[in-house]
Amino acid sequence: MTSRTASGHIRFTTNVLRSLGIANDVLCLLIAYVFALIVYEVSIGYYFDAHLHRTGAVILGVNYLLIKVSRDGYTIFRGQGEDLGSTSIADFLLASGLTALVVLQLGMMPEFSRGLGLFFIGFGVVLLFLSQMAFRRLIWILMDRGIVGQRVAIYAPDRAIVSKVNQLLDIERLPHLKIIGYADDRIGAKKSSVDSIQYLGGFDALLELAQSGKLDQVILAWPDIEQDRLDFIAESLSSASIDLCLLPRETTEISTRYKVNFLGSVPVLAIWQQPIRDVDGLLKESIDRLSALIALIVLSPLLLMVAIAIKLESNGPVIFRQKRFGFNNNEISVLKFRSMYVDRQDSTGAKRTEKNDSRVTYVGRLIRRTSIDELPQLVNVLRGDMSLVGPRPHATKMKVGDKYYFDAVKGYAARHRVKPGITGLAQVRGLRGEIATVERARKRVEYDMYYIENWSPLFDIRIILETFVKLVWDKHAY
Structure with missing residues (x-):
């Protein structure tokens, strides 16, 4: 779509940059081939089949463009x-x-x-690299001069939503978008700016701007809009050459990182997605089980000594089993070395372990302080119930304050989309041990969600290394 600036020059939306990007790459490859021919003739000068090499260069260029287009490499911003x-x-x-x-x-x-x-490939790499920097600079110049860009207005039912939309766009860092203002039809609405976004008026003012060519896009951020009203807005604005976008309710009311996916050609909002899937899932599972097996073999002397110490100090089983939430919110039986007297322990987890807890044995204090009591969970990892790294599994009756954990923290259940871990991001960020307040519980869940959304094998390795450091310095475990 094109229009004219105040000075009468043609202006474009950012869609034109896709075509310019393709033209830029084609020009780079043509120049690279010419340079390669010149340098080859000067430095080597052997005979070559010109037709055959031109064909090879064309095939390479077509492959490059197809690869880049297939992954939306020319999609702007x-x-x-x-x-x-x-x-x-x-x-x-x-x-x-x-x-x-x-x-x-x-x-x-x-x-x-x-x-x-080799000359062609070398020159191609250099020119593509240099042209990217030059092309970015050209884009900024075109946007600064108003030749390329999109003038956007927000149409929302209240100032709070306008502010939320502005924050979301600011986070995205989209330099081609220029928010010229917002429209609000409410009777008695404050006619003042919101986050430096000026008030334009009601819908009539919005329509006038669109029809006069001073607007490229309207973002309709109206969570509870009725269908009749939406039809009226769409029909009215259809008379102007602009883009009309409906911002889903989830954008302003749900904090999760949802994505737009397609079922065939049908767009859907993917609010939750399997975070570790396919090859990633197999990789994590393989690393977990192999590492757990090796750890059990290497640590077997330590495990045996701890078992003997527990048995000598107090009567009862060496291993303590507790029902906890696992993958997909299913219950699993988590194994630990017993650290409390048998007649005082709580298998439900309803009573939190506190500092200087009288229920904990002397050996129990030592193994809890160093997290040795968690080592039997390597067996949980080996049989597939747990992972080495992941959100820590909580007892089914665990409370924070006077509420169960899953009732006290909104979005708590989403942490069960991956297998629970022996250690996790929250634990190495200072949230190991007793969680006595809702705020601290909420923070732990936030770290769990960050881990789930940003998982990688290197992230797991980093958390494991940080865990060993925390074993020495952390004072929150008892």
Whole structure:
């Protein structure tokens, strides 16, 4: 879509940058091929089949463009600071490798000049890298001059929602969006700015701006809008050449990181998704079970000594079993070394362990302080109930304040989308041990959710290493 600036110049929305990005890459590859020919002739000068090498360069270029388009590499400003062409070099090298495989499969490698091919790839990498920086600079210049960009207005039922939408867009860091104001039809609405966003008036003012060409997009942020009202707004604004976007209720009322997915061509809001799936799930499971097996073998002398010490100090079983919430909110039997006197322990977890708790034995204090009491959970990991790293499993009757944990903290159950762990992010961030307040419980769940949304094998390794440090310095475990 195009329109004109106040000075009469043509202005574009950011869709034009997609075409410019493709043209930029094609030009880079053409220049790289010409440079490669010149340098090859000057430095090596051997005969080569020009037609064959042109064909190879075209195939490489087509592969590169297809790879980049297939992953939406030309999509502009997807948010969180991501901009155009951030992985162009990797795409080009992948395309080069695929082209080399095609040439090798066709048995034409002996006829290809390796020197010319390397020159072309080398110049291609350099030019694509330099052109990305120049292209970003060009984008900023075009936006600063008002030639490219989108003028956006927010239409919402109250000032709080306007402020929320503004915060969400600010987090996304989308430099091409310019919020020119907000519209509010309520009788008696405050006609003042919200977070530096000026008040435009009611819907009539919004429609006038759209029809006069001073507006490119309207964001309709109305969580409880009735269908008749939505139909009226859509029909009225359809007379102007603008974009009309409906912001889902979940955007302003749900704090989770939902995503827009497609079932075929049908758009859906994925509020929750399996966080560790497919190959990632198999990788984590394999690492967990193998590591647990090795740890049990290596630590077997320590485990035996602890078992003997527990048995010598007090009567009762060495292992304490407790029902806790596990994967998919199902109950699992978690194993621990017994650290309390048998007649005083609470298998339900309703009574929290406190500092200098009289129920804890002398050996129990030592193994709880160093978390040795948790080592039998390696068996839980080996049989698939738990993971080495994940949200700590809580007893089914565990309370914080006068409420059960799952009632006291909103969104608590979402932490069960992955297997519970022997250690976790919350534990290495100072939330190990007694959780006596709702605020502290809420913070622990926030860390659990962050771990789930940002899991990686390296993240697990980091948490495990930090756990060993905390065993020495943490004073919250007793």
